[in-house]
Amino acid sequence: MIHLKNVSKVYSNGTEALKNVSLDINQGEFVFIVGPSGAGKSTFLKLLIHEEKATFGKIKVNGFDLIKMKNRKVPYLRRTMGIVFQDFRLIDKMNVYDNIAFAMRAIGAPEKTIKKRVNYVIAIVGLTGKEKCRPNELSGGEQQRVSLARALVNNPEMIIADEPTGNIDPKMSYEIMRRLVDINKKGTTVLIVTHEHDLVKEFGGRVITINGGEIEKDEKIDSKYFLDESVDSAEDSEEAEE
Amino acid sequence: MKFSSSGYLVKEGLKNIWNNRMMSLASIIVLVSCLIITGAAILLSLNVSSLISTIGDDNQINVFLDNEMSDIDSIKLGAQIEKINNVDECEFYSKDEAIKEFQSKLGNLYESMQGDENPLGNVYKVRLKDLSDYKDTIAEIKTIDGVTSVSDRAAIARTLTKLNYFVTLVGSWVVLILGVVTLFIISNTIKMTMYSRRFEISIMKSVGATNTFVRIPFIIEAMAIGLIAGILSSIVIISIYNPVRESAGNMISLIGTSTIPLEQIWGPVLLGFSGIGVLIGALGGFISITKYLRKEGGEILGW
Numbered sequence: 001m002i003h004l005k006n007v008s009k010v011y012s013n014g015t016e017a018l019k020n021v022s023l024d025i026n027q028g029e030f031v032f033i034v035g036p037s038g039a040g041k042s043t044f045l046k047l048l049i050h051e052e053k054a055t056f057g058k059i060k061v062n063g064f065d066l067i068k069m070k071n072r073k074v075p076y077l078r079r080t081m082g083i084v085f086q087d088f089r090l091i092d093k094m095n096v097y098d099n100i101a102f103a104m105r106a107i108g109a110p111e112k113t114i115k116k117r118v119n120y121v122i123a124i125v126g127l128t129g130k131e132k133c134r135p136n137e138l139s140g141g142e143q144q145r146v147s148l149a150r151a152l153v154n155n156p157e158m159i160i161a162d163e164p165t166g167n168i169d170p171k172m173s174y175e176i177m178r179r180l181v182d183i184n185k186k187g188t189t190v191l192i193v194t195h196e197h198d199l200v201k202e203f204g205g206r207v208i209t210i211n212g213g214e215i216e217k218d219e220k221i222d223s224k225y226f227l228d229e230s231v232d233s234a235e236d237s238e239e240a241e242e
Numbered sequence: 243m244k245f246s247s248s249g250y251l252v253k254e255g256l257k258n259i260w261n262n263r264m265m266s267l268a269s270i271i272v273l274v275s276c277l278i279i280t281g282a283a284i285l286l287s288l289n290v291s292s293l294i295s296t297i298g299d300d301n302q303i304n305v306f307l308d309n310e311m312s313d314i315d316s317i318k319l320g321a322q323i324e325k326i327n328n329v330d331e332c333e334f335y336s337k338d339e340a341i342k343e344f345q346s347k348l349g350n351l352y353e354s355m356q357g358d359e360n361p362l363g364n365v366y367k368v369r370l371k372d373l374s375d376y377k378d379t380i381a382e383i384k385t386i387d388g389v390t391s392v393s394d395r396a397a398i399a400r401t402l403t404k405l406n407y408f409v410t411l412v413g414s415w416v417v418l419i420l421g422v423v424t425l426f427i428i429s430n431t432i433k434m435t436m437y438s439r440r441f442e443i444s445i446m447k448s449v450g451a452t453n454t455f456v457r458i459p460f461i462i463e464a465m466a467i468g469l470i471a472g473i474l475s476s477i478v479i480i481s482i483y484n485p486v487r488e489s490a491g492n493m494i495s496l497i498g499t500s501t502i503p504l505e506q507i508w509g510p511v512l513l514g515f516s517g518i519g520v521l522i523g524a525l526g527g528f529i530s531i532t533k534y535l536r537k538e539g540g541e542i543l544g545w
Contacts, residue, residue, distance in 0.1 A: 049448070051541065072452075079450035089445055102442075106451035108247040154449060 001027045001158065001189055002048065007057030009043050009213075017043035019213040021057070025191065027157070030184045030205035030226065033193045040213040041193045045162055048191075049081065050074050062157050079107060082151025086163035088143045090135040096122070096146050097131040103150045121149040125179060141172025148179055158189040165196060177203050181225045247455070255462025262435045266467055269431040273471030273522075274478065276420040276427075277515055281479045283413035285511075289487075289501045290406040297398055301330075301370045303380065304393035309337060309363035311388050316364045319388050323366055328379040331369040337362040363390060421522065428467060428526030432460050436534050443534075444541060453535050461527040468523025472516035479515070480508045 002025040009018040017040045025031055035041050046052040048061055050069070059066040062080040064073065090099050097118055104114045122128055125145040135143055144164060151159055161180065165173035177199055184190040194200065200207055204223025209216040259266045305323060307316055316334065324332045340362045370379055380392050436443065446456055487501050 075447075075450040075452045077450075078448060083448050089441070091442055091445070102445065103449040105247070105250055106446040106449050106455065108455060111250075150445075150449070 001025055001029075001062060002191075003058070003060040004047075005058040007047065007054045007059055009040075009047060009052060010055045017213055018047070018054075021210075021213075021215055023208065023215060023218065025189065025206075027189055028184070028187050029189055030181065030203075031189075031191045032200045032203075032205060032207045033191065033210060034195060034197070034200060034207060035210035035216070036195070039210045041210055042162070043213075044210060045160060045193060048160065049083065050077055075107075079154055080156055081158045081160055082154065082156040084144070084147050084151045084159065084161040084164045086166040088135070088140075088147040088167070090143055090146055090150075092135055095132050095134055096127060096138070096149075099135070099146055100149045100153050103153050107154060109154075117153055117155075118149075121152045124152065124183075125149045139172065140168040141175055144168055144172070144176050145179065148176065148183075152183065152188075156188065158191060159183060161190070161192045161194075163194055164192060165194065165199060173199060174202075178225075251455070251458040252462055254459035256466060258435045258439070258459060258463040259466055262431070262438060262463075265431045265434045266463075269427045269467055270471045270474070272427045273424055273468065273519065274475045276424045277471060277475035277519065278478055280417050280420050280518075281475060281511065281515060283409065283416050285479070285483070285502075285507065287406060287409045287413050288507075290402055290409055292502050294402045294406060297402065301373050301376075303368050303370065303383075304335075305366040305368055305383055305389055306391045306393070307364045307366070308388050308390050309361070311364065313364070315388060319386060320366055322386050323368060323383060326379060326382055328371050328375045329368055330371045331367075333367045333369075335365040335367055337364050340365060424522050425526045425529070428464050428523055429530040431467065432464050432527045432530040433534070435460060435463060436531060440534075453532075456535060457528070457531045460531040461524055464523035464527025465520045466523070468519030468521070468526075469516055470519070472519025473512070475519075476508075476512040476515040479511055480504065483507065483511075 002023070004024075005022050007018055007021045008016065010016050021040075021044070033041050033044060043052065047054055047059060047066070050066055054067065057067075061077060064077045064080075066077070069077065091102065094102060100118045100121060101114045104117060109117075119128075119131075122131060125148050127142065127145055127149065130138065130142065135146065138146065144167075148159075148161075148164075151161075159180065164176055164180070168176065173196070180190050180192065181203060201221070202223065203225055204221035205226060206218070207221055208218045307319060311319070313336070320332055320334055323329055337360050341360045344362075368383070370376065380394065383389060383392055443456055484504050487504070490501065
């Protein structure tokens with residue numbers, strides 16, 4: 001799914017953002033990328049979505065060889081991933097439905113398919129009934145769920161979330177993380193860049209720490225969310241009790 | 243790009259014009275002005291060319307007689323002209339008829355010039371058999387006593403050719419400069435639309451929209467602006483063509499020829515202007531969106 005071998009990125013101003021990074025992320029993994037500001041997390045994501053090119057090394061993402069890949073293939077790489085942004089990036093003048101449908105229209109999907117799929121993902125993120133609302137009529141958490149629905153709508157193999165809980169309150173952050181876990185359980189790889197250690201400890205999974213452009217730590221943290229279905233049931237009943 | 247998206251893309255392009263209406267209106271006005279000036283230069287050049295070819299092909303010359311000459315002497319002189327080998331027809335045209343014609347075409351200016359005040363002389367309209375002997379025939383006519391001058395249509399054709407050269411030269415520069423100005427204006431309009439939609443473009447790129455898909459609405463917007471400007475400028479040109487032609491035509495008909503009628507030009511003007519508008523639009527739109535996509539348009543996370 002993601003394969004990096006001896007990848008380095010040096011920007012034109014001489015900044016070495018990534019140094020000889022090698023790692024593999026497999027299909028269906030739930031991965032946190034953590035690290036302080038300026039550690040190289042954003043550069044790592046930019047390399048994955050081919051917004052930047054690696055200076056050295058080999059990168060393969062979802063079957064695309066990013067070093068040999070021609071620019072015209074970039075859109076097809078990006079169709080295999082859904083991106084969730086910290087600032088949601090919703091279009092103010094469009095309602096919830098159109099914001100999500102926009103992602104499908106942008107790749108030329110037919111309206112009939114769009115209608116079916118958009119309503120489906122709206123239900124997945126729990127926004128049924130809010131289709132006609134404009135982003136400014138929604139809470140931060142709801143806006144992030146729209147953003148998540150937009151990332152999901154093209155049925156990507158991988159979700160990349162860049163600080164998805166950075167602009168929302170802790171309760172909503174937890175809600176968004178639960179949605180990401182659910183999506184991951186359906187087989188989609190989830191890659192979350194965050195600096196919120198509490199969330200990382202709570203949700204666990206694979207945690208890759210980047211610091212100074214290098215992988216400092218790559219560990220697996222167990223959590224109740226990834227044990228088995230019974231945990232989910234237990235959680236659900238806990239929530240019901242609350 | 244899939245065919246199913248074409249309706250969406252066209253709708254988006256046209257929506258852009260409305261969303262960015264002030265800038266679109268400004269570019270339509272500038273484009274219309276540029277196209278009118280360009281069209282005027284082209285039509286002037288076409289009309290001058292047409293005059294030249296009419297004059298060049300015409301085998302008629304005007305022989306002006308001394309205005310003191312009596313009508314009887316004039317008729318005798320006509321007989322002398324008819325004897326010349328290369329003369330096919332020789333038609334008398336009195337000075338009274340000539341001044342009336344001037345008056346009808348040029349109005350009040352010649353109103354007081356009647357009877358003895360008439361400064362014109364009698365004229366013979368002479369048709370030649372063979373244009374290749376044009377110069378010799380004119381020389382022969384000029385030797386006849388009482389002939390004051392002969393209209394030298396070759397000289398008029400030469401002057402008009404020089405004028406046409408000048409009009410074509412100036413016109414070409416005007417077309418070229420205005421073409422660049424128009425391209426600049428239209429690319430700026432598209433740049434403005436892109437600026438206002440850069441956020442949407444970054445989202446489109448993040449979900450995997452191809453550059454072609456991103457480009458099309460902007461190109462459609464630019465083409466539609468070009469088309470509207472093309473149609474408006476043709477309407478202006480077509481509406482002012484006849485009045486201008488009529489006033490210029492009165493002068494031109496004095497040298498015995500005429501300009502291109504409106505019926506012959508309105509179709510090509512409408513099609514040509516619309517086509518040029520659409521082409522310039524497509525080119526301007528393509529240049530700016532391609533430039534944008536190559537530079538900032540790739541930014542997604544760093545937007």
